[in-house]
Amino acid sequence: MDSTALTRADAFHLLRQDLYGHLDETEYLAMKTAGWTETDADIARDVIPELVETIRQVFRVHTEAQPGTCDCGEPWPCRTVSAVHARLNATGSTTHALYVAGEQERVRLGRAQPHTAVIASDP
Numbered sequence: 001m002d003s004t005a006l007t008r009a010d011a012f013h014l015l016r017q018d019l020y021g022h023l024d025e026t027e028y029l030a031m032k033t034a035g036w037t038e039t040d041a042d043i044a045r046d047v048i049p050e051l052v053e054t055i056r057q058v059f060r061v062h063t064e065a066q067p068g069t070c071d072c073g074e075p076w077p078c079r080t081v082s083a084v085h086a087r088l089n090a091t092g093s094t095t096h097a098l099y100v101a102g103e104q105e106r107v108r109l110g111r112a113q114p115h116t117a118v119i120a121s122d123p
């Protein structure tokens, strides 16, 4: 491995550590065995929208650039979009349960409409 490749590998390793570090600290808050303090709840109220926005940003990068092709060059839906979709819809996941409950509530209120929110290209 030449020095450029080694440097690139180190940079990717640091990037991966940084990304996982952010997720680990966020997960740690959710997994605290002690009761949440008001500060913990405030942090959770801030971090949940930040994580949602992070996922929306991923979708901004992985859009169907041309019919059947993602911006990343893979066939649409690409592995990234498919992985997020599978995780959000996983049986027993809280995100899926929230989605189903929200749909049922909209039907109950007579406002059953599909989610049509556009993921803007600018945050």
Ligand SMILES: [Zn+2]
Pocket: 061, 062, 063, 070, 071, 072, 073, 074, 078, 079, 080, 081
């Ligand atoms: Zn993609």
